[in-house]
Amino acid sequence: MHGDIDRLVPVIVVSGELTIAGWSVGAEELTGLPRREVEGKACWDVLRLRRADGKAICAAECAVHQRALAGTCAIESRALLRPDVAGGREVSVVTMPLDAGSSRMVAHVLIPAPAPGMDGEQAVALSPRQLEVLRHLEAGLATKEIAGELGLSPHTVRNHVQSILRALGVPTRARAINRARSLGLL
Numbered sequence: 246m247h248g249d250i251d252r253l254v255p256v257i258v259v260s261g262e263l264t265i266a267g268w269s270v271g272a273e274e275l276t277g278l279p280r281r282e283v284e285g286k287a288c289w290d291v292l293r294l295r296r297a298d299g300k301a302i303c304a305a306e307c308a309v310h311q312r313a314l315a316g317t318c319a320i321e322s323r324a325l326l327r328p329d330v331a332g333g334r335e336v337s338v339v340t341m342p343l344d345a346g347s348s349r350m351v352a353h354v355l356i357p358a359p360a361p362g363m364d365g366e367q368a369v370a371l372s373p374r375q376l377e378v379l380r381h382l383e384a385g386l387a388t389k390e391i392a393g394e395l396g397l398s399p400h401t402v403r404n405h406v407q408s409i410l411r412a413l414g415v416p417t418r419a420r421a422i423n424r425a426r427s428l429g430l431l
Contacts, residue, residue: 254354255336259288261314261349263307274416275334275357276327292353294338295325302338313340313351326355334358369412369428376430378405383422383431 255275258267265288268280276291283291288310289303296302302309302324309319318341325333335358343350371379374395381391388406392399410416413424425431 255357257288257292257353257355258343259310259351259353261351263288263305263310265291266350271417272355275336275355277330288353293327293329294321294336295328295333296321297323297325309340310351313342314349316342318342323358369425369430371409371412371430375405375409375412378402379409379421379425379431382406382409382418383425 254269255271256267256269257265257272260266264285265283268278268283273279278291287305289305289307292303294302302321309321312319318339321338321340324336324338326336327333337356337358339354339356341352341354343352377395378391381394386394388399388402391397392402395402397405406418406421409421410418413421413428415421415424422431
């Protein structure tokens with residue numbers, strides 16, 4: 246995976262043999278599973294996607310994967326990712342073929358549903374200082390730069406950032422900025 250895409254988007258690259266060949270940082274954040282633990286394993290055994298009615302999406306004989314290898318994109322909305330782990334996480338999955346030269350690969354892009362209680366109507370309570378930190382994040386400043394601008398220690402800034410991420414129900418700074426914009430905070 247490459248650059249910002251690796252950090253921002255949960256992407257899983259799957260080989261023609263249904264084994265995980267790529268696992269973005271975004272996928273690590275969404276699933277809690279590090280790359281070293283999943284690469285080379287069967288995708289269906291790691292993701293364990295299920296429809297809302299409980300029917301398995303992921304299986305050893307995956308029709309979605311086969312259609313993607315044939316060039317067809319698919320979208321599965323309202324899938325439950327790893328339902329055996331803390332009840333799972335609702336996601337939408339976009340599956341598409343990858344042009345990897347002679348290798349036959351498929352990409353699964355996972356789009357997380359908002360965290361429970363985090364719909365667009367939900368009020369988000371951020372302190373004035375957290376809003377200041379958020380504005381500095383939007384400006385692209387790093388933790389040390391924000392600390393210098395606000396006269397805080399980097400540790401305090403990191404604590405504010407973690408509180409912001411929790412309040413907005415997102416795993417990354419970039420998603421916090423997007424979420425804050427959608428809520429009219431920025």
